[in-house]
Structure formats: C-alpha cells, structure tokens
Amino acid sequence: MARGGINKAVVQKARTALLARGEHPSIDAVRIELGNTGSKTTIHRYLKELEEADHGRGTAPATLSDQLANLVAQMAAELQDEARAAVALEREQLAQERRGYNDRIHQLEIRNQQLEASCIGLTEQLQVAQQGLQQEQQLRQLAEVEAARLQQAERDQATRLQDREGQIRSLEEKHQHARDALEHYRQASKDQREQEQRRHEAQVQQLQVELRHLQQTLLVKQDELTLLNRDNARLLTEARQQQKDVQALERRLEQGQRSLADGQRAWAHAEQANSALRERCDTLQGEVTGLREARASQGQQVQNLQERLVEALMQLKLLGHPPADVGNTNRT
Template sequence: MARDGITKLQVQQVRIALIAQGRHPSVEAVRAELGTGSNTTILKYLKELGEDEKGRLDDLGALSDELGQLVGHLARRLQDEALQRVQHAEERHTLALQEKLQQLDTQGRELNSSYEQCETLQQQLRDALAQIDGLKEARHQDALQIAAMKTEMHHLTLKLHDRDTQIQSLEAKHTHARQALEHYRESVKTNREQELQRHEHQVQQLQAELRTCQQIISVKQQDYTAVKEQAQELTLQLKYSQDAAAAFEKQLTFLKEDNNDLRRQQQINEAELSELKHAVGARMQETQALTEQLNTMRGAEQTWLQEKSALTATLATQQQLWQQLAPTLDASKPPIFATGEDVLVTDPESRLYNKIGQITRYTKRSDGSIKYSVSFEGEICSLSEQDITLA
C-alpha cells in the first residue's frame, strides 16, 4: 500500500470511470481524479489491474492488437450498459416509491377531511340541541306569563262583579232619593243635597275606576301583542330547526358518497351517520312537540280573546247604565270641573287624546248636560265632562 493511503480498489474504480467516459486511464488522469497519491504507486496499481484484466480476457496478448481492442471495447460497453440498466431500475423504483407516497398522502388528507366533516356535523348537532333547549325555556316562560295573565284577568272579573254590585246599589239609592224628593221635597231638602253630593262623589269614583279598567285593558292588549310576537318568533325558530334538520340529512348523504373509496373509514362513518340520524329523528320529535305546544298556546290565546270580549261587553253594559243614570242627575248636579282647572282628554277617538288643557268656562244646556270650553295652548275646544278628567 502507498504511503499516502490510496488503495488498489480506489485506482480500479477511477480507471473504470475514465474508461466509461472514453478517456485513457493514464497516471496523471487517475491522480487528478483521486486528488492524491504518488505516480509510482498509481502506475504500479495500473499495471497490476492491466495484468488482471488481460488474465480475465483469456490472455488477450496472444491475440492481435485489433482483436484485443475490440474485445476491450465490448467489455467497456457491457459494463456501461449494465450501469445504465441499474440506474434506470433505480429511477423506476424511485418514481414508483414517490407515487406510492403521494397516494398515501392523498388518502391521509381525504381521511382527515372526513374526520373534520364529522366533527363539523357533530358541532352543528350540538348547536341545534342547544337552540331546542332555549326554545323549551322560552316556552316555559311563556306558559308562566300566560298563567299570570289568567290570574290577573280572574281578579279583574271579580273586581268588575263588585262594580256591578255597587252600581245596582247606587241605582237603588237613586230610586229612593227620587221618591224622597217627590214626597218630602221641602222637608228633606238638606238631606237630599247631602245625598246627591255623596252620590256624585261615588259616581266620580266609579268613572275613575272605569277609566282604570280601560287602561288595564289597554295594557293587556299590549301584553297580548307581545305574546303574539313571541309566538311568531317561536314559529320562525321552529321553521329554522326544520330547515337545519333537512340540511343535516343532505350533509349526511354527501358524507356517504364521499367516503365510498375508503372502506374501513366508511364503516366508521356509517356508524357515526346512523347515530346522527337517530339524533335528527329525536330532534324532529322534539320539533313536533314544540308544534303541539305552539298550538296549545294559540288555543290559550283564543281563550284569552274570549275573556277579553266578555270584559269589553261588561264595560259596555256599565257605560250604558251610566248613560241611563246620568240624565237624571244632570238636571240638578253642579259642574264637576271648575274654571281654571287643568283637565286631561280621555276620549281615544279625539285628536286631543291624552293632551292637557285648562277650563276657561262652562255652559249648562237645556237637557241638563254641561259643556266645557277648554284651552289647549290658545286653541279653545268644547268638550263634555265624559271626555275629560282632572289632570
């Protein structure tokens, strides 16, 4: 072995490479490829390799120079073709390996996409269940509000019954007063005036209570409007839930079609899809239950409207009784409002409804009624006592 560490194998590899390139394997060319080594050592190894090659070629020295060159050329070509075939085989193997890796990567991405779609569907299902819980809570609150409204309507009915009793009592007192006035007009004039004053005070209280009842009915109408709007919102939420359920069905169908190429994953996805279908079926049942509850609320709404109609009829009856009673008292009663007092317009059909004005004067007509001249920021309007109240 040479002092600088080069071996016969290294010289042989460089010699074969030079021959494959069509170059002569001289000492200088081999030393240039190796980058090290002495010329003597390289020449020694080249001679040994040449002798070995001559032995492998069955003593090419015994042949002619032309035949020796031909055999050497053929040997080099065989070696080159063998190297090319090995390189081509390695390239084909590399390409096939890359294709397999790409297929595995594509299948992995498809599998991840399927997992993400399943997670998205599960999240949407959880959101839908949360919305249904919200709807149940809202329905419970509505039921509590309706129960409270029914209780309040019952109290109002009892109160109106008490007012009817008071009106009948007032009518009896009024009849007695008229008889007393006819028989003892002169003797009991003082008592008659006191009775009339007390009666007028009670009538004023009754008018105030009637106005309070009208305001309560107005508030109940607003509550009814709010309940009706809530029912409409529940209807919209129910429709949204049905649309979401239909969307879930479509997404489940698309997921089945996308997972046909992955058999093992398809089995897992089919199990998950079956669970989602059961969940959607349960949600549809809950939706039907919500629909039935909405119909129940609408029935309760109709009952409330009937009760409202009955209350309105009772108020109309009381107003008729008051109109029958008022002409008898108008002939002798003094004005309810004095000049300079501030009054509020209570007639909802008047353009001055809920406006405050000041009484400038009043006029008693031949039929016993009193008309008041009321100033509204300089505008004088003539109003009856039924259309105004003290502000």
C-alpha cells in the first residue's frame, strides 16, 4: 500500500523524466524527483513493475486492449490502495474519537462521583452548620446574660473607683500638708544654722582682732627690749632667753592659728553636713546634734587658745620683761 499520494503513475512519471534527462532511475533519484516523499519499498516495487512492463513490451508488442486492461488494472489497484488508506485513516480517527469519548465518559463518571461525594459532604456540612448555628444562638444568649452581668459589674467598679479617687485626693491633701510642714521645718533649721554660723563668724573675727592686738603688743614690747639691750649689755643673756620664750609663744600662736584653720575646715565640713541634712529629713535631728557637738569642740579649741595666750602673757610678766620681737632681736 502506497503512502500519502505515492502511486505507480507518479513513480512512472518521475522515472520517465529521469530517463529523458539521461539519468539512471534509481530508487534514491526517483525519491528525490518526487520531493523526498514516498517509501523506498513502494518506489522499488513500482520501478520493478515498470521495468518488467518495459521488458514485456520489448518482447511482444501489446495490443491496445491489453494496454487498456493493464491501465485499468493498475488504476483499480491504485484506487484500492487509496481506498484502503482512506478507510484505515478513518478507522484510526474513529478509534481515536472512540477512545476520546470513552475517556470523557470516564472523566464524567469520576466527576459525577466527586459531585455526589461533594453533595454528601455539603449535606453533612449543612447539618454541622445548623448545629453550630444552634450552638451560636445558645452562646449568644449566654453572652447577652454575661454582658448584662459585666455591665452591672462595670457600674459597681465605677462606684468603687470614685470612692478610691476620693481616698486618693484625701491622701494627696495629707501628703501636701506633710510636705508643707517638712518645708517649714527645713526653713527653720536653715535659719537656725545661719544664725549659728553668723555667731561663729563673729567669734572668729573677735579672736582675729585679739590676735592682731597681741601681735601689736608684741611689736611694742620688742621695741622696748631693743632699747633695753642697747642700754644694758647685761640683759643680753636674759633677752636671748626671753627671745626663745617669745619664739615658743609664737609657735603656740601658730598652733592656735592652725587650730583655728582646723576649726574653719570643721565648720565647712559641718556646712556640707547641713546640705546633706536637707536631703535626709528623717535623720535631721541626729545631724543637728553632731553639728552642735562640732561647734562645742571648736568653742573649746578657741577657749584653749585664749587660755594659752593668757598663759603666755603671764609668763612674760613673771619674767619681769616685756616680750621681744623675734625679727628685731635678730637685727640686733
């Protein structure tokens, strides 16, 4: 059976064209002449039949009726081949359509089963949804009851909140009164510390005046001692001894000044303690007590210094000579 339009007449035409060009009508040449179409087996069969026909015509000339019979037979064979090919093609198409219909029917049956299962599932879901709706209605009723209870609880809570706000305002007023009282106490403590500081500064200034007066007295006595040394060489030894006493007195005065400086530093420390007292109201009384003790110690130091000065003056008087100035004695 020939393929796709390849028949004996077509092969004969291609063979004749090749022979007319003086080429050998081989299978490949004929197939190329046909445009690379057709089966080589079919072309070989047709070429063999054509060669046999040519050999037959060469031995005995065929009559016109034989040629027509051969042509009719050849055309009948070609028509049968074409009919068989068309029938086979139609059968193949029909088989493909039948397979397509069967596949579609199978898919539709599967789809139908899926739809039936989906319908059953939707029915079950509808039943579950109805049950859920009933439960939701019950829950809604319970929620309404709970909302009413919560509203009542909210009103009760608002009442308690108002009471609590009143208590808070009362506590804030008490706290403000306590703060005012504490501020008043701080101010009073500050005024008291300032008064004590002013008194201490006045005492220190008085002591400094006394020290300056004593220094002036010492200068005067030193001048008198210089005159006495010029008048009486005998008193030189006593003057030197008295000079040593004066130096000792000056050392005592320096010690007194250092004690005074210590007192001032102690006072500065007490002022820092007073600043800390402003931040520590709960321990204010103890800090004030410590400050008073420090002030008493300073007063005692000042009193000791005054006693030492008096003692030094008494020693000078007991010596029977006024105190000499250290600087003038050295010049002498």
